[in-house]
Amino acid sequence: MTTTVRNPLQPASDIMHGEKGERPKIMIIYTGGTIGMIENPVTRTLEPFNFDHLLENVPKLRLLDIDIESVEFEHPIDSSSMNPDHWKDIAKAIEENYNKCDGFVVLHGTDTMAYTASALSYMLENLDKPVIITGSQLPIGDVRTDGEENLITALQVASARDRQGNMVVREVAILFEDFLWRGNRSTKHSSDNFCAFSSNNYPALASIGLGIHFNQDVLLKHPVGGELKVHYDMDTNVMFIDLFPGIQENVVRHLFNTPGIRGIIIKTFGAGNGPNDPWFIQAISEAISKGIVVVNISQCVNGSVQPELYSAGIEISKTGVISGKDMTSEAAITKLMYLFGRQLPIEEVKKQMGESLCGELTESSAPY
Numbered sequence: 001m002t003t004t005v006r007n008p009l010q011p012a013s014d015i016m017h018g019e020k021g022e023r024p025k026i027m028i029i030y031t032g033g034t035i036g037m038i039e040n041p042v043t044r045t046l047e048p049f050n051f052d053h054l055l056e057n058v059p060k061l062r063l064l065d066i067d068i069e070s071v072e073f074e075h076p077i078d079s080s081s082m083n084p085d086h087w088k089d090i091a092k093a094i095e096e097n098y099n100k101c102d103g104f105v106v107l108h109g110t111d112t113m114a115y116t117a118s119a120l121s122y123m124l125e126n127l128d129k130p131v132i133i134t135g136s137q138l139p140i141g142d143v144r145t146d147g148e149e150n151l152i153t154a155l156q157v158a159s160a161r162d163r164q165g166n167m168v169v170r171e172v173a174i175l176f177e178d179f180l181w182r183g184n185r186s187t188k189h190s191s192d193n194f195c196a197f198s199s200n201n202y203p204a205l206a207s208i209g210l211g212i213h214f215n216q217d218v219l220l221k222h223p224v225g226g227e228l229k230v231h232y233d234m235d236t237n238v239m240f241i242d243l244f245p246g247i248q249e250n251v252v253r254h255l256f257n258t259p260g261i262r263g264i265i266i267k268t269f270g271a272g273n274g275p276n277d278p279w280f281i282q283a284i285s286e287a288i289s290k291g292i293v294v295v296n297i298s299q300c301v302n303g304s305v306q307p308e309l310y311s312a313g314i315e316i317s318k319t320g321v322i323s324g325k326d327m328t329s330e331a332a333i334t335k336l337m338y339l340f341g342r343q344l345p346i347e348e349v350k351k352q353m354g355e356s357l358c359g360e361l362t363e364s365s366a367p368y
């Protein structure tokens with residue numbers, strides 16, 4: 001079912017902004033990124049600027065029927081410096097303002113936006129309000145900026161309610177150019193196009209045109225009532241091993257023997273395949289027997305790991321590797337950080353890696 005905000009300033013009959021005439025209250029959390037950057041006149045490089053600059057450049061915000069509050073990072077960052085401490089700061093701002101706000105818009109650089117979106121989706125248990133992450137490819141002060149449109153649309157998405165007064169979006173999502181994507185299904189696919197994100201294994205939550213067309217059938221539906229519970233601890237003793245033809249035994253063994261490592265995502269070929277060389281299978285088995293959680297995800301951006309399809313995949317899965325199914329790299333690595341951060345027993349970490357916690361993977365029995 002699709003519901004539409006035709007002209008966002010004049011809500012369609014089945015979507016409202018605010019309840020009983022109340023203006024929705026949305027908090028903007030500004031972390032940095034190109035959207036708030038300005039050119040250094042000396043070096044000609046883009047550097048983060050302060051938030052006043054951002055609002056000064058979007059006078060149209062005053063036309064929205066929304067009460068906007070904002071908080072910002074003390075030092076706005078290029079998102080390539082993003083780390084779990086920053087995720088904690090974002091989650092804390094959401095927790096502290098959760099009851100007084102109807103939704104949140106996080107302004108973030110595009111480079112690691114999909115990681116932050118995935119991490120927050122796990123950290124914010126029982127989230128029942130929109131957390132819409134957006135940014136831009138061009139700074140908001142640039143004449144051709146995409147930042148203004150993204151910011152305004154993100155605010156409108158974050159303030160949309162249904163007829164029952166519930167927020168339409170009740171999950172972490174990325175709004176970029178023409179689409180609203182589930183955060184933990186998204187990937188940055190272009191460093192140039194305005195349409196910079198895609199979700200290759202899950203449909204758009206909304207498409208943006210003249211109206212905002214929400215796809216109700218694929219939005220996350222929570223049992224309403226649970227209190228927001230924020231999980232702050234993320235364990236970063238995790239890593240990727242990205243396979244390529246010719247990868248050497250000494251390299252793989254060296255990586256598996258990384259001191260302190262607890263979880264490894266192997267990025268395999270096609271439907272979850274890797275070399276059948278005995279040393280490769282043995283290296284994985286040894287890692288698993290030492291208590292390392294090893295997860296198989298595909299280098300293909302579309303489709304799922306199906307280890308039973310080829311003997312090359314069967315050999316890997318026999319070692320006890322967990323199938324990451326159709327998870328993105330971003331969703332898989334942050335999920336490991338989250339599960340280890342919760343101090344769960346290793347068998348529980350393995351079990352939950354193969355299950356959908358908040359819509360990040362497709363379980364065979366339940367497509368969405």
Ligand code: ASP
Pocket residue numbers: 032033034035077078079080108109110111112135136137
């Ligand atoms: N390097 C920038 C960042 O991720 C790129 C952007 O915002 O688009 O912060």
